[in-house]
Amino acid sequence: MLEQDEFTNLSKMNFDVSEEQAMILEQVDRACKGFRPIEDKCYLEHRINDQVKPYFAKAHLLGLPVSRKYGDGQGADMVTYALAVERIGREGTGLRTFFSVHMALGQMTIQHWGTEEQKTRFLTSATKGEDILAFGLTEPGAGSDPTALTTYFEEKEGKYLLTGQKMWISLGSTASKILVFAYPKGKREGMCGFVMDTSTPGYKSEIIPHKLGLPTADTSTVYLDRAEVAKEDMLGPPGKGMSVALSGLMNGRLSVAAGCVGVMQDCLDEAVRYAGVRFQHGKLIGKHQLIQRHIGIMSMNLDAAKLLLLKAAFVKQKYEENPKNAELRDATDLAVTKAKYFAANKSFDSANRAVQIFGANGYSLENRPARHLADSRVTMIYEGANEILEQKMALGSLGKGFEAYS
Numbered sequence: 001m002l003e004q005d006e007f008t009n010l011s012k013m014n015f016d017v018s019e020e021q022a023m024i025l026e027q028v029d030r031a032c033k034g035f036r037p038i039e040d041k042c043y044l045e046h047r048i049n050d051q052v053k054p055y056f057a058k059a060h061l062l063g064l065p066v067s068r069k070y071g072d073g074q075g076a077d078m079v080t081y082a083l084a085v086e087r088i089g090r091e092g093t094g095l096r097t098f099f100s101v102h103m104a105l106g107q108m109t110i111q112h113w114g115t116e117e118q119k120t121r122f123l124t125s126a127t128k129g130e131d132i133l134a135f136g137l138t139e140p141g142a143g144s145d146p147t148a149l150t151t152y153f154e155e156k157e158g159k160y161l162l163t164g165q166k167m168w169i170s171l172g173s174t175a176s177k178i179l180v181f182a183y184p185k186g187k188r189e190g191m192c193g194f195v196m197d198t199s200t201p202g203y204k205s206e207i208i209p210h211k212l213g214l215p216t217a218d219t220s221t222v223y224l225d226r227a228e229v230a231k232e233d234m235l236g237p238p239g240k241g242m243s244v245a246l247s248g249l250m251n252g253r254l255s256v257a258a259g260c261v262g263v264m265q266d267c268l269d270e271a272v273r274y275a276g277v278r279f280q281h282g283k284l285i286g287k288h289q290l291i292q293r294h295i296g297i298m299s300m301n302l303d304a305a306k307l308l309l310l311k312a313a314f315v316k317q318k319y320e321e322n323p324k325n326a327e328l329r330d331a332t333d334l335a336v337t338k339a340k341y342f343a344a345n346k347s348f349d350s351a352n353r354a355v356q357i358f359g360a361n362g363y364s365l366e367n368r369p370a371r372h373l374a375d376s377r378v379t380m381i382y383e384g385a386n387e388i389l390e391q392k393m394a395l396g397s398l399g400k401g402f403e404a405y406s
Helices: 019-045 052-058 078-089 093-113 116-128 241-275 289-321 326-363 368-380 386-398
Strands: 133-136 152-156 159-170 177-184 192-197 203-207 219-230
Touching: 019 052, 019 078, 019 093, 078 093, 078 241, 078 289, 093 116, 093 133, 093 159, 093 177, 093 241, 093 368, 133 159, 159 177, 159 192, 177 219, 177 241, 192 219, 192 241, 241 289, 241 326, 241 368, 289 326, 326 368, 326 386
Parallel strands: 133 177, 152 177
Antiparallel strands: 152 159, 159 219, 177 192, 203 219
16 A cells, blocks of 8 residues: 655645635625625616626725735735636626726736836726726727727827727726727827726717616717827837737636636526426426536536636736746737637526526526526627637647738
C-alpha cells in the first residue's frame, strides 16, 4: 500500500474562495436577495428599473473591479469580480447588463487606459454612483465590424466636436458619462476614444422600445450633433481608439459570460424546485426520465460554463498584472471568447429547458424561466455575435493568416 507522504501536490489549482472573497460574495448575495422584489415588479410592469443605482450604491457594489485608490472601489481581482457578476446574473440579464456596462465596459476600460487624472476624476464618482457610465461604439451600420463606424470628430477652440449616431447603447439614456468612439473628420483611420458628459449640448438619446427582452434595462439610440468633449477627456493615445474599444469588449465578454453562468444556475434551481412539487401521471415530474434528462444536461452545462469562466477570469487577472504582455493579451482574448460563447449559448438552452419543464406555466413571465428565455437571447448577439466568436476561436487554433476579415 502506498503511503500518503509518497505523494507531492505539485498543483496550484484551487477552486476554493478565500475568506475575503466569501465576504464580498455574501455582500453581493444579500444585496441581490433584497433587490429581487424590486426587479420582479419592474419586469412585470415592463419598465426600466431606476432603483439599481441608488440601491447598489448604498450597498457599496458599484465599484467592484476598481482600485481602492478611487472612491468606493473594492479592488476585486478578476475571479472575484466574475463570481460576483455570476451571482448578479441569477437575478436576470437586465440587471446584469447594468453592471457589465457600468463596470466592465466603463470603469475597467478607463482604469486600463486613463491617465491618473482621468482615473481619479471619472472612477471616483463612478464607484459611488454619482456617475453612471455607458459605452458608445455600435452604430446602425457598424455592429460586428466596428471599423465601419461613421461618427467623426473635429477640433475647435481647444475642444473636440463629435457628430454621428450610436445604436443599441445600454444605459444610453441613464448614464451621465459615456465612452464614445469616432474617426477624425474625413478619415477612415486614427479612431479615438473619448469620455463625454451626456449633459453636453448636442447629446440626445431615445430609449428603444419593443425589445424581445430586457424590459428593465435602458437600451437607447444616441445622437451626437457637434457634441463637445474637452481635450483632456480623450481616452488613450490619439489614434488608439480601436485598441481601447477592443479591450473594453474583452472586459464586457467576461462579464457577459459570468452573468450567463448565473442565469444557468437560476434556471437549474427553478427547474429542480418545480420538478419537486409538480405532479403529472401520478408522480412528481422529477421522477420522469425525460425531465431528469433536461436537468442532467443543464447541470453538466453549468459546470462546464463555470470552469470556462474561472479559467478566463484567471488568465484575465494575469494579463491585468502584465498589461504589456501581448502573448497574455491574446490568451486572455481567446479564453474570454470561449467562456462568453459557451455560457451565452448554454444559458439560452438552460432557459429553454426550464421553460419546457414548467410546461404551460413556463410560458408566463410571472415565472423566472420565461424571463430568462426572453432575456438571454441577446447574449448571443451583443459583446460579440456567435458567428464572430466562432471565427475568433478557430483562429486560436489556425493562427494568424487565416483571418476571414483583414
